[in-house]
Amino acid sequence: MTLEILLFMAVGAVTIATAAMMLLSNNAVHSALFLIVNFIGVAFLYLMLEAPFLALVQIAVYAGAIMVLFLFVIMLLGAEKTGAGAHLRRFRWMAPVAMVLALTFIITVGWALTQGDIDSVEPPAGAAQVRFVHAAPLPAQVAAPSDMMTPATEADTAAEGEEAATDEVATDEAATDEVVEEAPAEEVVEEVVPVIPAQNLPADRVFVLLVNGEVVDDSFVYGEETDFLPVEPGLAVISLRGTADGEDVVTTTLELTADTVQTAILAGDEAVSFYAVPQGETPGLTVFNAYAPLPALALGDLKGELFNDVRRILTVGADEVPFGTYTAPLSYPADFPNWVAYEPGRIDNLELIPDEASLRAVVLRVSEFLPEMRFGEDALIVLGAERRPDNELRPLAVRLDPRPVDQFGTAEAVGERLFTDYLLPFQLVAMLLLASMVGVIVITYRGDHTPKPSRSTRRKVARPLTSVITSQTGADLADHDAPQLPERAEQPSGD
């Protein structure tokens, strides 16, 4: 028998005992005090039932406000002892009938409870919380996207701009191979990711994002993320539709497990797909590699050697992060994090400023995103690439904050539902309270009291002092020829 069951039995015994004492007590004040103890016991049970907010409301509203009202009325009426005498009772048959009724109730519900076997029922699987991130640097919509992206027109591309285009196609192919071959081998990737060839995507590059047929974002552009959305667990069907017309729709699927918090990242260059990154249990910095030009990235810490010639990199536990995968949550130092992402095995060529010449060796300084973060905070950094107007790729990182975990039963969780799904009932209850307040005033208002004789008193005072003396002594002190204030002046100027 655990401590919790012992506590439950103790508190339950207290609630039942105080309820019985409330019923049996002859003094109404004692009854009210027993009921307060009963309410506090129930508040304790709420705490055990993961409802801390309700426990506090129970104490404040029930044990506080309502019971004070009861005690106040009892004291006001002096009604402590009324109704105690059983010999005055008119309905003598009531007691056995009530006992039978209560016993029937207990037997019926108890039988239903024992037959129903409530505790074996599993709660239904909750929806997965998913946000979608666009991290695929697709070519600009103006600059004829099919030229750069379609492998069939490779010759055309090479003819137009030799060095940049061939370089890019080569890295693109490497990236695509990486997606197909490396992904199943890596442990963190759970399933083979369905791939959409980039040339199948809608032409205008600003997508309408649909999940299971419902529009969740009508302008899904590069570098932006959606809010967390509840999505039914299982195989979610994600569609990308062009904004211009609803015709060209590309559909892919994403496997989502129930009760998880995930970030679905649209990444890729030649072929894009959604990669699911779950929000980890352990805090730390998760880094997702969405940088398509290289097959893999490594993460390192330069420490303070940024300005020296020493090109020494301390590994931070992520020696090789293939494209489309992510690291385990990394802990990062609070003092001076100077993290970079680089191509594995090319430390010698490491440069810190990205330019065209060293594009393959240098990727990114992750540290730029670290100072905003407090130590111990949870975050996801997506290492991606940005396509410049001349179709070159440039490293870019996007930092994403984790979803705050809302604790079950806290004021935050209750309040969020209260002001979204239950807003109308909330307003109705507020109107009910207002109506009851007006009703109480109407019920207890005494219409029979006479109006206060305040007006005549005020007039008497307002009368000049001379006239008061005149009325008491009989001698007329007033100089009637002197100029008088108008009689209707309500405030005498000086007396």
Next chain:
Amino acid sequence: MVPTEAYVILSMVLFAMGTLGVLLRRNAIIVFMSVELMLNASNLALVAFSRQWQGVDGQLFTFFVMTVAAAEVAVGLALIVAIFRTKQSINIDELHLMEG
């Protein structure tokens, strides 16, 4: 973890006691307190089921029940005060004649 069944049984017992109080006690204020006890018992069952199903809806219903109970207590006590002024008694056996 304490099984939900235990909470529901406790709630059922409290509810039955509240029913007995409403039916057997003659003091109108005690009757009102028994009604509060019944409302609390139903709240307890709602919160217990809310934990069982891991949904906040049960707790929200409890919240609404508390609010309505507060309104009900205010109006009910006002009625008791009004009745006590006219009849100088809150014994509900003496209130059956419907006379002002």
